[in-house]
Ligand SMILES: NC(=O)C1=CN([C@@H]2O[C@H](COP(=O)(O)OP(=O)(O)OC[C@H]3O[C@@H](n4cnc5c(N)ncnc54)[C@H](O)[C@@H]3O)[C@@H](O)[C@H]2O)C=CC1
């Protein structure tokens with residue numbers, strides 16, 4: 692997000708300065724956002740010190756102090772503590788009507804609005820950690836109180852993290868969470884498994900890592916930079932009767948597709964559970 696040249700950018704407050712907030716703030720600052728306009732509240736002094744040191748943002752232990760004069764709040768705590776956080780800030784939200792963004796898995800815009808006292812413009816979002824590199828993707832859902840300017844503000848903030856996808860039906864946000872919010876971990880798991888397998892085949896650990904990382908990077912770039920569908924790119928690697936076919940047949944026989952579908956369905960279901968359990 693770029694700022695205008697003369698006036699300081701309006702403050703944005705991150706409430707919670709953990710892994711995902713760090714990725715978003717890192718992405719924002721790396722892409723020309725004004726670090727001086729970013730405030731972060733976190734009870735953990737080590738997290739605060741690291742964020743201030745790494746990104747030059749202002750940090751606070753006290754949320755009420757941090758949100759003073761800020762028109763954009765980003766709720767970035769775990770879902771389990773979000774109700775308490777919102778209720779403690781409800782009076783300020785009612786008095787100042789900030790645009791409230793949440794990155795929490797599962798927690799609905801309706802819940803957030805209710806906990807904040809009602810009538811609050813809320814954008815429920817689901818980013819992912821590649822935001823740190825500007826290579827993230829974020830699903831966004833806006834409640835009925837968010838006007839065009841609010842949507843534009845949310846979009847500008849999340850665009851500094853990568854691509855954005857607006858979701859019309861909030862019920863689909865748990866699916867977004869299951870696919871792209873959690874998704875980087877699925878790729879990391881595959882990389883772990885490939886690395887282990889490479890070592891089991893006798894390759895030195897250092898070489899195994901280089902081979903796997905460059906393979907994941909190269910494949911990801913081909914997926915994004917070519918116009919071909921994933922299935923077509925796969926077909927081009929798979930010579931009939933060759934080595935890839937032997938591996939793909941093993942994946943298919945092991946039920947990889949059904950396993951991936953089950954994993955994503957379980958992640959989406961967990962989103963609903965997080966909503967119910969923390970209401
Ligand atoms: N890690 C990820 O890949 C993604 C996480 N999310 C969502 O982001 C949120 C945060 O997740 P992580 O960053 O992974 O967790 P985390 O545990 O790294 O960060 C949470 C932070 O909140 C702080 N905190 C706790 N109580 C607080 C309070 N009362 N006020 C302010 N800060 C408080 C903690 O000290 C911690 O630094 C979750 O709701 C999660 O669903 C969304 C997309 C991806």
Ligand SMILES: O=C(O)[C@@H]1CCC=N1
Nearest residue numbers: 795796868872873874
């Ligand atoms: O695992 C989680 O619950 C969070 C949400 C998406 C990624 N991490």
